[in-house]
Amino acid sequence: MAFDVTDIALSILKIAIVLSAVLSVTPIWVWVERRGSALIQDRLGPNRVGPFGLIQPLADALKFLLKEDIIPTQAHKWLYTLAPAFGLLPALTTIAVVPWGRSFVIPQMQIAGYTLFAGGRLFEPIVADLNVGILVIFALASLSVYGVTIAGWSSSNKYSMFGAIRASAQMISYELSLALAAVSALLAAGSLRLTDVVWMQTGYFVLFDTIKIPAWNIFSPAMWLSAIIFTVSGFAETNRLPFDFAEADAELVAGYHTEYSSMKFALFFMAEYMAMGTMAAVIVTLFLGGWDIPYYNEPASFLGFVLSALAFVAKVTVMLFVFVWVRWTIPRLKYDILMRLGWKVFLPLAVLNIVLVALFIGKGWI
Amino acid sequence: MIPTQWFLILSAILFSIGVCGVLTRRNGITIFMSIELMVNAVNLTFLAYARQFNQLHGLIFVFFIMAIAAAEAAVGLAIFISLFHHRETIDVDEANLMHW
Amino acid sequence: MFEYLIFFVFAAIAIIFALVVVLHRNAVVGALSLVVSFFSLAVMYVLLDAPFLAALQVIVYAGAIMVLFLFVIMLLNLQHVQEANTRPVQKFLGYTSAAAFLITIVYYILKYAAFTAPASPFRADAHQIGVSLFEAYVFPFEMVSILLLAAIVGAMLLSNRSIDTSESISTEVMEQPDGESGAEVTR
Numbered sequence: 047m048a049f050d051v052t053d054i055a056l057s058i059l060k061i062a063i064v065l066s067a068v069l070s071v072t073p074i075w076v077w078v079e080r081r082g083s084a085l086i087q088d089r090l091g092p093n094r095v096g097p098f099g100l101i102q103p104l105a106d107a108l109k110f111l112l113k114e115d116i117i118p119t120q121a122h123k124w125l126y127t128l129a130p131a132f133g134l135l136p137a138l139t140t141i142a143v144v145p146w147g148r149s150f151v152i153p154q155m156q157i158a159g160y161t162l163f164a165g166g167r168l169f170e171p172i173v174a175d176l177n178v179g180i181l182v183i184f185a186l187a188s189l190s191v192y193g194v195t196i197a198g199w200s201s202s203n204k205y206s207m208f209g210a211i212r213a214s215a216q217m218i219s220y221e222l223s224l225a226l227a228a229v230s231a232l233l234a235a236g237s238l239r240l241t242d243v244v245w246m247q248t249g250y251f252v253l254f255d256t257i258k259i260p261a262w263n264i265f266s267p268a269m270w271l272s273a274i275i276f277t278v279s280g281f282a283e284t285n286r287l288p289f290d291f292a293e294a295d296a297e298l299v300a301g302y303h304t305e306y307s308s309m310k311f312a313l314f315f316m317a318e319y320m321a322m323g324t325m326a327a328v329i330v331t332l333f334l335g336g337w338d339i340p341y342y343n344e345p346a347s348f349l350g351f352v353l354s355a356l357a358f359v360a361k362v363t364v365m366l367f368v369f370v371w372v373r374w375t376i377p378r379l380k381y382d383i384l385m386r387l388g389w390k391v392f393l394p395l396a397v398l399n400i401v402l403v404a405l406f407i408g409k410g411w412i
Numbered sequence: 413m414i415p416t417q418w419f420l421i422l423s424a425i426l427f428s429i430g431v432c433g434v435l436t437r438r439n440g441i442t443i444f445m446s447i448e449l450m451v452n453a454v455n456l457t458f459l460a461y462a463r464q465f466n467q468l469h470g471l472i473f474v475f476f477i478m479a480i481a482a483a484e485a486a487v488g489l490a491i492f493i494s495l496f497h498h499r500e501t502i503d504v505d506e507a508n509l510m511h512w
Numbered sequence: 513m514f515e516y517l518i519f520f521v522f523a524a525i526a527i528i529f530a531l532v533v534v535l536h537r538n539a540v541v542g543a544l545s546l547v548v549s550f551f552s553l554a555v556m557y558v559l560l561d562a563p564f565l566a567a568l569q570v571i572v573y574a575g576a577i578m579v580l581f582l583f584v585i586m587l588l589n590l591q592h593v594q595e596a597n598t599r600p601v602q603k604f605l606g607y608t609s610a611a612a613f614l615i616t617i618v619y620y621i622l623k624y625a626a627f628t629a630p631a632s633p634f635r636a637d638a639h640q641i642g643v644s645l646f647e648a649y650v651f652p653f654e655m656v657s658i659l660l661l662a663a664i665v666g667a668m669l670l671s672n673r674s675i676d677t678s679e680s681i682s683t684e685v686m687e688q689p690d691g692e693s694g695a696e697v698t699r
Binding site: 413418419421426430437441444446455456479481489 | 640
């Protein structure tokens with residue numbers, strides 16, 4: 047594993063790009079969420095701070111910073127303080143294994159007599175191209191249960207505790223259908239590496255020898271079902287509204303973060319939006335073709351990289367808007383219905399879908 | 413490349429800590445956690461030898477150990493819940509009857 | 513060079529948090545320390561060129577088994593239960609025998625397990641493990657799945673004390689999906 051200064055510099059550059067993208071999801075999407083909900087509910091939404099209320103997230107952040115930080119006397123101090131960090135960690139790190147553009151060869155450059163990028167170095171727009179990429183996503187997602195559980199337990203508040211238990215039971219249950227739905231996409235790609243999954247989706251299906259459809263997994267007759275299962279389980283996994291039992295405010299005050307205030311609460315808030323962004327990116331990668339632009343063959347150059355990265359961002363944006371749209375359209379389910387849905391509908395359907403995909407692969411149709 | 417011996421020593425240390433927990437604690441769940449620690453120490457040994465001798469068998473063994481540990485945790489914790497419901501304690505010294 | 517640094521840092525983390533598990537009186541803190549310890553063991557697995565098992569270690573141990581432990585500790589409210597003091601003689605014997613075991617085994621590792629560094633790079637990816645599981649080890653694999661099924665049934669039967677009165681209690685309803693998840697993830 048030989049690497050030199052250029053490799054390290056490129057890695058740092060990639061990490062900086064991804065990290066700033068993930069961190070900026072929160073303020074942008076808080077604004078979209080508030081204006082979007084206003085649009086859906088036929089009202090104006092925040093429009094005082096800046097044009098169209100664009101500075102509103104900044105004002106919110108300022109408010110979070112200036113509020114008093116309260117630690118309840120009965121709380122377990124250490125764990126109470128650590129819980130937001132536990133919650134934020136998986137949300138920040140999961141995105142590292144998601145490819146966000148087409149790889150390209152960096153041309154050799156001469157700057158002030160120094161040769162840069164000698165020998166046509168390949169730039170892979172992914173922080174860590176692991177051969178067990180998807181497993182890393184599930185491993186980190188399974189760790190996100192701890193932030194919620196510790197927060198609920200350490201607050202010594204029964205509503206927090208109920209919220210935590212509900213949220214973690216829900217996350218654990220839906221993790222299974224999430225994983226099993228992803229298995230069908232992985233079966234088709236024959237690899238656990240997410241770059242392979244995306245490359246597999248860059249071709250076309252040809253219908254009746256004339257109509258060309260992009261070979262995205264969601265358009266495949268075998269996999270549209272698992273795309274739906276994955277998306278809905280993704281809503282449950284990120285605790286978004288049809289399934290937001292973590293903070294069902296009609297029943298549980300505010301769920302596991304009832305006792306949290308100021309910046310600690312803001313960290314949970316950020317973690318929720320970042321997890322949403324990551325989930326959207328994973329859905330796009332597994333089922334919506336990743337960075338693939340339909341009906342366009344991206345060249346292996348800087349132009350191709352920029353265009354494909356933009357396509358990826360556009361798809362993630364659409365997916366994130368679906369998250370907002372669903373949140374303000376569908377009311378919250380009852381808890382037992384949620385559990386029944388997860389265990390008795392999605393899990394068997396996901397397993398059936400794996401069998402279907404295996405059949406397709408066996409027959410050579412994929 | 414890190415010598416295999418170091419992994420073996422780390423594994424031995426973790427295993428001894430687990431042994432210590434099992435022998436000195438009386439809280440049933442802590443004892444159970446110490447056992448999980450010992451199992452993990454053994455897993456580390458298996459993987460160290462698998463790399464040393466370039467064989468897959470060690471990895472497969474660890475895979476099976478993980479599956480069995482999951483089963484063990486489910487049943488063991490169910491036993492502790494049952495014990496707690498009947499005796500209001502999970503002190504292992506109190507669980508001295510074969511029936512209740 | 514980096515490898516050695518990572519090894520020592522995470523070995524230290526694993527040992528320190530393992531000690532916390534054994535010595536700390538609060539079971540919740542113990543369980544969380546064990547999670548950290550397992551996570552640093554996953555890092556060890558990566559150093560041993562087994563990234564697939566490292567991911568499995570985090571998913572199964574940290575993500576499923578330890579969540580189960582944490583749930584049980586929290587639902588039984590065990591943090592308020594005062595653990596009885598261990599008898600001094602038991603404590604003494606426990607510590608000395610563990611120390612004696614450690615000294616002996618480290619002595620023998622240093623004496624007999626001095627290997628030369630493995631020559632060829634060892635790559636154990638998911639593909640090879642899968643092929644091996646379904647060819648050479650297909651019988652143990654099926655046995656393990658039957659064992660997991662038995663464990664699911666057993667756990668439900670044991671923890672559900674109202675199984676014959678048809679009246680269920682909320683905490684036990686919570687237990688059921690979790691007990692299954694520990695098993696299902698592994699499969």
